[in-house]
Amino acid sequence: MTTVPAGRRRGPSKGDLRERAILETARRLLADKPLADITIDELAAGAQISRSSFYFYFDSKLAVVVALLHGLAGELGRDSEPWLAGTGPDVPALRASLTALAALWRDQGRLIAGALAAAPGCPPIAQWRAGLREAHVARLAARIERDRAAGLAPDGPAPRVLAALVDDLRTAAFAAAADPEALVDDLVTVELRMLYGDLPVPGFVVPPSQP
Template identity: 80%
Template sequence: MSTPPGRRRGPSKGDRRERAILETARALLARKPLADITIDELAAGAEISRSSFYFYFDSKLSVLVALLHGMAGELGRDAGPWLDGAGPDTTALREALIPLARLWREHGRMLAGALAAAPGCPPLAQWRERLRAAHVDRLAARITRDRAAGLAPDGPEPRVLAGLIDDLRTAALAGSADPEALVDDLVTVELRMIYGDFGDHHPAG
């Protein structure tokens, strides 16, 4: 359910087909959930027969996983300054959230679909877990540092708090029709979760 079955290597024509399947999937996922997409549609989009589809992927879930992996890098981009910094750095947090929100605007249906399908499909669950862990680990470390430095008040276990922040972020972005409009509010709220209102003043209405 996760590794391609037939192909070996070679930059040949079947590659274009594989791309076409991925492209078709991306297009369809922007309009409807995975469950409503049939292998026929995917195959038709790549101009091959349904059976041929199975030469490239072993299920539509594999297609989604491939799509998601292709996007893995983008999801954590620009988070460095915030996650590796210290104190209630509004700007850094915002700079981390903006590209994330953009990604959610562009691929929201796909990401939300993947998240919803994750419990019940190990490879998807693993993908989500990895992403979450990457965020939580670094954020928890940051919280620990800030508390030690007296920059943040005591509170929930850093890892738990970081988990709550990740949950909030994901749920909010997944649920919103206009994720980018949420950025400023998310900044405020995430900072409050960590710092109380240490030096925080709401940036924009």
């Protein structure tokens, strides 16, 4: 029996590596075509396992997609943390958060858009979307409350209502965009106006109107 020396961490198991290979294969395939056109055989071949072995790790293509989505949720939460945890019209933090979100939509837009479209008729994906939205809305609403209490933002719609509007705006804008990263500056402008109205924002200049 092989033992691991004290102080050394055991590396990923063969099963872990195969599961990752399935997920990476799905991620790669979804960049080129919708889930409906991807087969179990393709996922198994990409992971260099048999079709029967695939079912040891996932019971369906949907299970693979849900696993990918939960991974994306972690990325979204990490990239948004500095903005959501802060106070006041912190333009760099907001721009950094939206830039990271745009890059995620650029790289994983087919997966995210497909998941959003499937959510109404698919409880696992609907639960993922509801949890992701609630986490963002709750954190943003808390930020709005802090800013209003400190006199950094004007009164307006209830914080949760305003936060939900911001979340829905982001999702709709990125889902419809051919180039998500081109939206970042416009979204920064719109979100600052939604949260802070006409209050002066240090370091922010409203882009000039296009002719």
